[in-house]
Amino acid sequence: MHVSASLGVWVAALLTLGIFSFLYKDNPAYKLCEHLFVGVSAGYYVVLTYYSVVKPNLLDPLFLGVNGHRDFLLVIPLLLGILLFSRFFPKGDWLSRWSIALILGVYPALRITGFGQGDFVEQIHGTILPLWVANDFGATVGNWILIVGLLTTLIFFFFSKEHKGALGGTARVGVYFLMVSFGASYGYTVMARISLLIGRVMFLLHDWLGVLHL
Amino acid sequence: MSIFSALHRLDRRWIFLTVGLLVVVPLLTGFHIAPVRPSARAKGFYDAVQRVPEGSTVVLAGDYDPGTIAENYPMHLAAVRHLMSRNIKIIAVELYPGGPPLADRVLHIAGEEFHKQERVDYVNLGFKSGNEVVMSQMGSSIPVTFPADRSGVPVNRIPVMKGVENFGQIALLVSISAGYPGTKEWVQQVVSRYHVPMVAGVTAVSAPEYYPYLQAGQLQGLLGGMAGAAEYEVLVGHPALATRGMDAQSLAHIFIAFMILLGNLAALPQRSSTGRK
Numbered sequence: 001m002h003v004s005a006s007l008g009v010w011v012a013a014l015l016t017l018g019i020f021s022f023l024y025k026d027n028p029a030y031k032l033c034e035h036l037f038v039g040v041s042a043g044y045y046v047v048l049t050y051y052s053v054v055k056p057n058l059l060d061p062l063f064l065g066v067n068g069h070r071d072f073l074l075v076i077p078l079l080l081g082i083l084l085f086s087r088f089f090p091k092g093d094w095l096s097r098w099s100i101a102l103i104l105g106v107y108p109a110l111r112i113t114g115f116g117q118g119d120f121v122e123q124i125h126g127t128i129l130p131l132w133v134a135n136d137f138g139a140t141v142g143n144w145i146l147i148v149g150l151l152t153t154l155i156f157f158f159f160s161k162e163h164k165g166a167l168g169g170t171a172r173v174g175v176y177f178l179m180v181s182f183g184a185s186y187g188y189t190v191m192a193r194i195s196l197l198i199g200r201v202m203f204l205l206h207d208w209l210g211v212l213h214l
Numbered sequence: 215m216s217i218f219s220a221l222h223r224l225d226r227r228w229i230f231l232t233v234g235l236l237v238v239v240p241l242l243t244g245f246h247i248a249p250v251r252p253s254a255r256a257k258g259f260y261d262a263v264q265r266v267p268e269g270s271t272v273v274l275a276g277d278y279d280p281g282t283i284a285e286n287y288p289m290h291l292a293a294v295r296h297l298m299s300r301n302i303k304i305i306a307v308e309l310y311p312g313g314p315p316l317a318d319r320v321l322h323i324a325g326e327e328f329h330k331q332e333r334v335d336y337v338n339l340g341f342k343s344g345n346e347v348v349m350s351q352m353g354s355s356i357p358v359t360f361p362a363d364r365s366g367v368p369v370n371r372i373p374v375m376k377g378v379e380n381f382g383q384i385a386l387l388v389s390i391s392a393g394y395p396g397t398k399e400w401v402q403q404v405v406s407r408y409h410v411p412m413v414a415g416v417t418a419v420s421a422p423e424y425y426p427y428l429q430a431g432q433l434q435g436l437l438g439g440m441a442g443a444a445e446y447e448v449l450v451g452h453p454a455l456a457t458r459g460m461d462a463q464s465l466a467h468i469f470i471a472f473m474i475l476l477g478n479l480a481a482l483p484q485r486s487s488t489g490r491k
Contacts, residue, residue, distance in 0.1 A: 023230045048311045052341045056362045066361060066368070110346050110403075118402030118432070126430025146429070185422045188438065192285065192418035194237070194466045195440035198459040199284020201237050212241055214458060 002210030013208040016200050149177040218480040229473060233466050240462040247464050250457055255428065256445035259413045259435025262386060263296050270385035271303040271378055273352075273410075275400060276320075278392035279312025282417050288456035289415035289443035290390045291320045294336075296450045297388070298328040303374050304336040305384075307360065309348060309395045314340045314364055333363070333372045340364035345395040349403040353381055381408040389414040397424055401432050415442065 004010065018033035058081075060066065062074040080102060086095040127150055133139040155167065156174030163171045205212035239245065252260075266272060274293065278286040297304055306317045317338050330336055339360040342348045351359045356378055357369045369375045377383060387410045391397040397414040405412050411434055416424055418439025427433040437446050440463060443456035 024227060045311050048314075048341060049343055052314075052364075053343050056360075056366070057342075061361070067370070107347070110350055114346060114399070114402030114406070117406035118398075122406055122430050122432055123426055126426065126432075181422065185419075188418040188421050190467065190470055191439050191441060191463065194233070194463055194470075195284045195418060195459070196282070197233070197237055197284075197466075198241070198440065198462050199287075201234075201241060201462075202284075202455065202459065205238070205241060214455060 004208050004210065009207050013204055016204060020200075148173070153177050218483060221476060221480040232469060236465040236469055237462045240465055241458070245461055245465075247461050250441075250444045250448050250453075250460055252445040252449050253442075255436040255438070256442055256449060257435070258428070258433075259415070259437055259446060260296070260449040262411060262413045262434040263293070263300065263302075263388075265411075266297075266300065266302055266385045268301045269303070271305060271374070271383060272297060272386040272388055273381075273384050274304050274306045274317070275309065275387065275389045275391070275396075276306060276313045276317040277309045277396040278316070278390060278417075279310045280316070281312075282392040283316070284459070285417045285439045285443065286390050286392055286415065287316060287320070288440065288454060289437045289446055290316070291323065291454065292443065292447045292450050292452065292456075293388055293390065293415065294320045294324040295327065295452055296446075298324050298330050298335070299450075301335075302385075305356070305374065305378065306336065306338040307348075307352075308338075308341045309343075309345060310392065311341050311343075314338060318364070333367065333374055335374060337372050337374045338364045339369075346399050346403050349395075349399060353404065353408055355380055381410045384410055386410070387412040389416075391416050391420070393417065393420055396420075397427075397433075401427050405432050415446070418442075 004013075015033050015036070018029040021027055022030040058074055058078060061071045062078065063070070065071075080099040083095045083099045086092045127147065129143040129147065131140070131143060131147070133143065152170050152174035154174070156163075156171040156178065158167075158171075161167060202212065202214070206214055274297070276286075276290055278290075294304065304321070306321060308314050308317055321332070321336050321338055324330070325332065325336060339356075340363065342360060344351075348359060357375065360369060362368050363372060381387075381404060387400060387404060389397045389400045389412065391400075391414060397416055397420075400412060400414075404410055412432070413435040414424060414427075414433055415437035416439075418441070421436070421438030421442070424433060424436055424438075428436045437443055440456045440459055444453075444460045447453050447455075447457050
């Protein structure tokens, strides 16, 4: 056993135990850790954003210059950024709408094109599969399951006609496929949560108490 | 009072305590259930790295923070070890504010093991806010998107960045992701537009979301959670944190599966009485 002499490790270990104490019941130690986390995260994010984005991408190229060249076009994003702060002043808060309009114009367009290319087209392409693969029975069965699952699940989400008769039966098969996917997602979620616990336990036993040798 | 009615009144803290013990005891005692066998998904990840020619450059996106260290850190470290063992140059970027120190750590650990020099064999360009905008802009110019590395050194003075303009010079995109922004956005913004081969290591909770990408060939390999990381560690030949945690993971899973079964059995009499009414 070799208990850590590092103050940082002790602080981290006590904060971990403070958060874990919620499993017994809500208590002031948990509240303290929770509030510390929120405060420290916000402060860290502000400082990091300044040094990794505002300074190298805006202030340095505009006011100091990069390779002897100052990019005066950056005045436009600087002004748009400053306009966002007009929301703090009720009389002039409409000015922030120009910046927000730019964000709303660019961001959804970027996401829609990304979704169209990456998900919509490619995923349809991915379902165009042979229903018979020579010398590979497993692949044949897999392709059938995928296509039947896709079609029946799509039919489940078809609401223009009442789910009765053949349509209802097909939609019911789609429900079973959805159930399997929910089960898989739940299983993965359990694995994720246990992994996080293992990570913290490893930290406590190895880094803090020194009783676990990795 | 039957065992099932007693289960209805079971204090959930007993379950927490049991899960805790099932995690702590195997770690302390070295209890071992079964060896880790790599899946086809992990082999796909490994093979994709193996196909990258020596001396090529890859982008390593470490999009996670300390909240998912247990899952993402082992796969991040294993990926860097694998890349460096094959003399592949690494450009690390992060779209999570908490990511840069973790990327620094894995790069320095593996860098020392494989005698690699910072900025010559690898560089950490750090965090940049903007999510998809950053990815899209990197397609136009990586040096414009990241004018300096994490320490403030301009990219034109960094040897590993020499000749790298955009994704045209990138042999592989390795995404270690905890959610948004991460693997999904890299696929949407980069793989479909620039046709860069890509592999991903993701948290278990988000893994099912990426199987369609794997099936469609948009991802060449996928590591899901700690289990995926352990499989990859075995393939790389360097069993480490994830492999060590797998026995605790298996025991906790068995217990939770048992409790789900027991819970459903306990609910059966209640359901049948409701049905009779």
